[in-house]
Amino acid sequence: xxxxxxxxxxxxxxxxxxxxxxxxxxxxxxxxxxxxxxxxxxxxxxxxxxxxxxxxxxxxxxxxxxxxxxxxxxxxxxxxxxxxxxxxxxxxxxxxxxxxxxxxxxxxxxxxxxxxxxxxxxxxxxxxxxxxxxxxxxxxxxxxxxxxxxxxxxxxxxxxxxxxxxxxxxxxxxxxxxxxxxxxxxxxxxxxxxxxxxxxxxxxxxxxxxxxxxxxxxxxxxxxxxxxxxxxxxxxxxxxxxxxxxxxxxxxxxxxxxxxxxxxxxxxxxxxxxxxxxxxxxxxxxxxxxxxxxxxxxxxxxxxxxxxxxxxxxxxxxxx
Amino acid sequence: xxxxxxxxxxxxxxxxxxxxxxxxxxxxxxxxxxxxxxxxxxxxxxxxxxxxxxxxxxxxxxxxxxxxxxxxxxxxxxxxxxxxxxxxxxxxxxxxxxxxxxxxxxxxxxxxxxxxxxxxxxxxxxxxxxxxxxxxxxxxxxxxxxxxxxxxxxxxxxxxxxxxxxxxxxxxxxxxxxxxxxxxxxxx
Numbered sequence: 001x002x003x004x005x006x007x008x009x010x011x012x013x014x015x016x017x018x019x020x021x022x023x024x025x026x027x028x029x030x031x032x033x034x035x036x037x038x039x040x041x042x043x044x045x046x047x048x049x050x051x052x053x054x055x056x057x058x059x060x061x062x063x064x065x066x067x068x069x070x071x072x073x074x075x076x077x078x079x080x081x082x083x084x085x086x087x088x089x090x091x092x093x094x095x096x097x098x099x100x101x102x103x104x105x106x107x108x109x110x111x112x113x114x115x116x117x118x119x120x121x122x123x124x125x126x127x128x129x130x131x132x133x134x135x136x137x138x139x140x141x142x143x144x145x146x147x148x149x150x151x152x153x154x155x156x157x158x159x160x161x162x163x164x165x166x167x168x169x170x171x172x173x174x175x176x177x178x179x180x181x182x183x184x185x186x187x188x189x190x191x192x193x194x195x196x197x198x199x200x201x202x203x204x205x206x207x208x209x210x211x212x213x214x215x216x217x218x219x220x221x222x223x224x225x226x227x228x229x230x231x232x233x234x235x236x237x238x239x240x241x242x243x244x245x246x247x248x249x250x251x252x253x254x255x256x257x258x259x260x261x262x263x264x265x266x267x268x269x270x271x272x273x274x275x276x277x278x279x280x281x282x283x284x285x286x287x288x289x290x291x292x293x294x295x296x297x298x299x300x301x302x303x304x305x306x307x308x309x310x311x312x313x314x315x316x317x318x319x320x
Numbered sequence: 321x322x323x324x325x326x327x328x329x330x331x332x333x334x335x336x337x338x339x340x341x342x343x344x345x346x347x348x349x350x351x352x353x354x355x356x357x358x359x360x361x362x363x364x365x366x367x368x369x370x371x372x373x374x375x376x377x378x379x380x381x382x383x384x385x386x387x388x389x390x391x392x393x394x395x396x397x398x399x400x401x402x403x404x405x406x407x408x409x410x411x412x413x414x415x416x417x418x419x420x421x422x423x424x425x426x427x428x429x430x431x432x433x434x435x436x437x438x439x440x441x442x443x444x445x446x447x448x449x450x451x452x453x454x455x456x457x458x459x460x461x462x463x464x465x466x467x468x469x470x471x472x473x474x475x476x477x478x479x480x481x482x483x484x485x486x487x488x489x490x491x492x493x494x495x496x497x498x499x500x501x502x503x504x505x506x507x508x
Contacts, residue, residue: 176373176375181377188355192351192355192358193360214355239352242354
């Protein structure tokens with residue numbers, strides 16, 4: 001991440017060739033399966049009000065715009081308009097996300113399958129990664145629920161454990177945080193730093209059925225213990241993809257957006273106006289579908305054994 | 321007082337935590353895709369040298385520590401304090417025994433030293449990497465034995481004791497690497 005090195009790229013020529021091959025192989029995979037590539041606009045008039053994903057704001061002669069943090073809302077409008085199965089492969093932007101495994105501008109692969117649920121889509125994600133990254137083809141993926149993953153690593157129930165209990169468990173594992181942190185903060189930190197580190201190093205792990213607070217845009221299965229039909233894909237501790245059995249209920253969607261906006265206000269984050277065109281598309285009718293987004297740079301890091309994201313980008317954030 | 325947001329964290333940054341000055345040794349950004357972002361940070365206490373781990377929520381701020389590195393000239397010791405002077409401003413500083421640490425044994429006067437000031441007081445002092453000091457006490461050398469590689473202790477004019485080759489004599493000036501305490505060469 002150093003500013004030294006002047007004009008030269010942060011990736012080697014070998015990495016740049018591997019990148020070009022990976023993009024071509026992804027397009028071939030979807031062409032063969034009859035999934036249509038769609039090229040969504042990067043600058044939209046509204047954003048997705050995710051509590052913890054910060055869009056870049058851009059001043060334009062025609063008013064403020066947002067660089068998209070994912071193509072999700074535009075793609076769902078296409079699905080509502082009758083596009084059929086679609087994928088997007090391109091750059092997205094998230095302000096402030098800069099580290100060993102994060103670059104504020106990165107390449108996302110996102111796709112939607114009509115009539116599928118998250119379990120069927122999990123199989124396709126695993127098949128895609130196995131086709132692109134041979135070590136992932138050697139063993140079948142490990143598939144477990146969020147609850148099982150937490151119980152196995154930490155011996156706690158992530159549905160009921162309070163902030164105090166989570167802080168104690170974290171302390172025993174050498175993680176210290178703030179005294180005022182809530183349950184959500186502890187669950188995020190424990191999941192990333194302990195639970196995911198316990199995933200097997202030699203195969204893919206699929207975690208599914210998340211707590212309702214982490215439903216994002218996933219359907220909720222009601223019951224005594226409501227579960228969000230959401231999944232994440234990991235290689236070892238590296239998060240590669242996140243998917244949903246998509247929420248199609250416009251009323252519920254509007255309420256979720258409001259929930260995220262409330263969280264943003266509570267955290268002192270700037271307002272992101274809800275996307276009225278997306279909500280209108282949902283009201284017109286989003287077909288039943290499952291969708292997933294995969295971090296292409298992270299997958300390339302694993303393919304090349306790179307330990308930081310700059311090694312797979314022509315010019316990382318420090319040189320762009 | 322200035323403060324730093326986690327977005328500005330990088331190794332070498334000096335910050336205040338629990339009323340003590342620390343330097344950031346390592347900073348890792350952690351964020352589950354849909355979840356909150358954190359900075360996992362390793363920090364070294366500038367007073368005790370102890371390294372601790374802390375996790376911050378990204379976007380939090382911490383107070384900057386009033387810590388600066390300056391080059392000062394060593395003047396003298398009165399036994400309790402070691403006195404230094406800024407060669408530009410002639411301002412004087414007194415370093416405690418704790419701040420001097422290992423550096424005290426290499427200084428005889430006039431050396432330029434790197435001094436870390438915390439709230440204007442010396443917090444740590446580093447001796448120059450190489451010093452040239454006279455041997456005031458060592459056993460006589462063994463005649464003819466210049467190649468055996470054997471060593472003997474030698475006491476220097478500052479009181480430091482270093483290992484020197486057998487052929488080095490009392491009264492000679494030698495060059496020493498203060499980072500390792502190792503003899504480098506004789507000085508003619």
